[in-house]
Amino acid sequence: MTDNSYAQGPDQDGHFGMFGGRYVAETLMPLILDLNRTWQEARDDPEFWDAFHGLGRDYVGRPSPLYFAERLTRHLGGARIYFKRDELNHTGSHKINNTVGQILLAQRMGKTRIIAETGAGQHGVATATVCARFNLPCVVYMGTKDIERQAPNVFRMKLLGAEVRHVTSGSRSLKDALNEALRDWVTNVDSTFYIIGTVAGPHPYPELVREFQAIIGREAKEQLMAVEGRLPDTVVACIGGGSNAMGLFHPFLDDRTVDIIGVEAAGRGIESGEHAASITGGRPGVLHGNRTYLLQDDDGQIVEAHSISAGLDYPGIGPEHAWLADQGRVSYVSATDDEALEAFHLCSRLEGIIPALEPAHALAHVMKIAPALPDDHIICMNMCGRGDKDVFTVARTQGVDL
């Protein structure tokens, strides 16, 4: 990586500084090298990007709007707040940007079967969607804990023709779904393409998922230039694995005047130990194919994450985020379950937008910083998912059984 850019990584072996890499079983290595070859060819092939952007426009609904949140801005009484509206994408989140890209790679490799893991179900739905569109059989692994709290998405996946396999091992959430997906992959390595949902996993996944999601940041930059005539002062996004955040951040990494903030899930509070804030509360380790910040105990055993948001409930984070944190280019902060819920309600009432619980964490941080900032300060926040899937969870917090 060159000294004067934050946007050049990873190196050819997938390292972002000390993070990233390819820590996978030998059975998968040849396939991962194959995938890397296919990806490197595809990224230089205009036809690949024509197909990607064509589907983005006609199927996903890109570009997603940039929206000035006028009432929220007035209510907080400080910075001007914009939402990048990726919740308006087909399937209701940013996840489809990546699944469209990866299924095109799967086709290029001649794979005949797709697997995926999912936490909140958004990536599972986005994967099931492109599998229906491209007529490929789809198996989605999901922890039973997440199946309970994201029932609508489970049903959506089934409607789309996917098979949802219940994962009962370990903590029964996203990390265990990933383990099961890896076990499936290692067993069906010849036929199967694994569509990973976030900027993590063995190289080249963190790089290729970032490239598919960076459409978010590129559009936001262009749109802000059009309405404000300048770059934003601050960009903010929530982080579980970190794909929506990396998508928004990446095109701004070398714009040194832009403050970049990632918001992790603090669950019941960092000090409670029940959280999902890998950078704030974890340390470097190796899991799921890469070295990154992980929640782990003194023996290097992985600790269960906790968040009210199933999409952030993961004990790791993408390796590029880990590197950006160590470089000091991006600030990583956290918001608790309660703060996210407060933001969820406020956004619903003031803007008529019911956010997913994931971006509600980003909004919770915006609510903390906006009031003290001047009224010419521009914040752009990624509204990466809509909250329909979360109404059951939120109802339960109010003692309402839907």
Next chain:
Amino acid sequence: MTGTRIDRRFADLAGQRRAGLAAFVTAGDPDPILSARLVAGLPGAGADIIEIGMPFTDPMADGPVIQASSQRALKAGMTLAGTIDLVRQVRRHDDDTPIVLMGYYNPIYSYGNDAFLEDAVDAGVDGLILVDLPSEEDRELCLPAVEAGLNWIRLATPTTDSKRLPDVLAHASGFVYYVSITGITGTHAATSQTIASAVDRLRRHTDLPVAVGFGIRNGEQAAGIARIADAVVVGSAFCQAVADGLDNGKGTDASIDNALTLCEAISYDVRKARA
């Protein structure tokens, strides 16, 4: 006497014109005390090589049986330090049987690579098998381990093509562990014909002994492998034997007896396979 305990054991097995039995059990399963008894009993039950699993919360290459075994061990308080201590205990009474630690990288990385290698060598560990450290990451632990005098036992799989094999075998020592199927531990087995041609291919690239594992659960299968390879690895079957002896989730003498009885039976079949 030259080489490591592993080298000496394979030389000895070659002299006896038979294959060896490598028995895998998880450190701390069903609890640290019973586990020490089980490991110490394996050589007497016919195991030629002991593979000790370092328990991990997220064993991505393992099937349900070894996952459960890992979870029992962790629940009973097993740690990597405890695993090294287990080896130390066994070494007090047995200075000949090769002991190989097998598992995933994160607990070692957390322990500290240098400290781990020093403590492992000091305790009497002979070799390491790290599932999630392919040859691409050799600088991480493989090269320092070889430097420290440990054997680095490489996994080769049905997907490891001939172009890739030289890199995979570059720093391998002790023996090569052929994973007979694409898949996780404790599921199906490959046919002996498929395995035979895979072992032949490996032998064209290396003079190291070849052990074959994954999906071998009984004496009959083990004997089939023993006619082809230099060693047979059995793991999930022993972990299942331990599980079968549980009483209300707790380990009992039966956990140990079951596993050792099975080891004796499989060892008998392995020993007479080429007779």
